[in-house]
Amino acid sequence: MIRTENLTFQYQSTSKEFKFPDINIDQNNDLLILGKSGIGKTTFLHLLAGLLKPQNGKVIIDNTETQLLSNAKLDKFRGQNIGLVFQKKHAIQSLTVYKNLQARLFFSGSKSSDSDIDSLLDQLDILAQKHQKVNELSEGQLQRLSIAMAVIHKPKILLADEPTSSLDDETCKIVIDLLKTQAKRTEANLIVITHDQRIKSFFQNQITL
Numbered sequence: 001m002i003r004t005e006n007l008t009f010q011y012q013s014t015s016k017e018f019k020f021p022d023i024n025i026d027q028n029n030d031l032l033i034l035g036k037s038g039i040g041k042t043t044f045l046h047l048l049a050g051l052l053k054p055q056n057g058k059v060i061i062d063n064t065e066t067q068l069l070s071n072a073k074l075d076k077f078r079g080q081n082i083g084l085v086f087q088k089k090h091a092i093q094s095l096t097v098y099k100n101l102q103a104r105l106f107f108s109g110s111k112s113s114d115s116d117i118d119s120l121l122d123q124l125d126i127l128a129q130k131h132q133k134v135n136e137l138s139e140g141q142l143q144r145l146s147i148a149m150a151v152i153h154k155p156k157i158l159l160a161d162e163p164t165s166s167l168d169d170e171t172c173k174i175v176i177d178l179l180k181t182q183a184k185r186t187e188a189n190l191i192v193i194t195h196d197q198r199i200k201s202f203f204q205n206q207i208t209l
């Protein structure tokens with residue numbers, strides 16, 4: 001469960017103050033956040049993830065007000081409870097798919113059996129690439145690995161930043177289906193931010209910034 005109250009944010013070097021609408025998502029629900037380029041979608045997502053701290057307002061995940069946590073506690077909380085699918089891929093290039101997932105588990109302080117890892121890679125159709133290095137993967141396989149890395153530790157909240165903007169229609173649908181399936185599997189709230197109008201029909205709950 002995630003909700004926000006009266007969130008505002010201002011980058012240090014600028015005079016513009018962002019004011020974000022309140023969101024309130026119950027367990028197992030998804031939300032699509034739409035908005036044109038530059039409106040503040042990534043900024044909002046970073047506030048939800050605790051990568052930025054708001055000037056005012058609250059971000060409440062389960063019963064934790066994350067903006068009140070110290071930086072160290074926030075890092076730990078994020079590592080355990082939040083899965084992030086970014087536009088830029090965060091895997092370590094020189095390591096294999098499997099080693100990247102193990103590293104992700106290590107940093108989140110969670111455990112997963114080898115058979116669970118295999119099952120996830122199989123669902124994402126990259127099991128054959130398990131022992132391949134990241135720099136040997138195709139773009140589509142990299143995208144699937146970034147989803148695997150975002151969900152391997154079974155986060156409560158799965159946040160995706162423009163996961164489909166560079167994809168063709170067919171792959172776009174596959175990626176949204178994968179995100180939804182994985183969110184269901186871990187009983188996570190899925191929040192997707194995008195300017196990609198194609199994915200509107202996939203989400204019941206939507207807001208526009």
Ligand SMILES: Nc1ncnc2c1ncn2[C@@H]1O[C@H](COP(=O)(O)OP(=O)(O)OP(=O)(O)O)[C@@H](O)[C@H]1O
Pocket residue numbers: 011012013014035036037038039040041042043044195
């Ligand atoms: N670190 C920063 N310092 C100052 N201004 C920033 C910073 N990051 C983003 N901005 C500005 O804040 C505004 C919102 O940026 P943000 O990335 O949140 O928008 P967005 O809606 O995600 O855009 P896009 O769809 O193009 O990715 C933009 O005008 C951007 O230039």
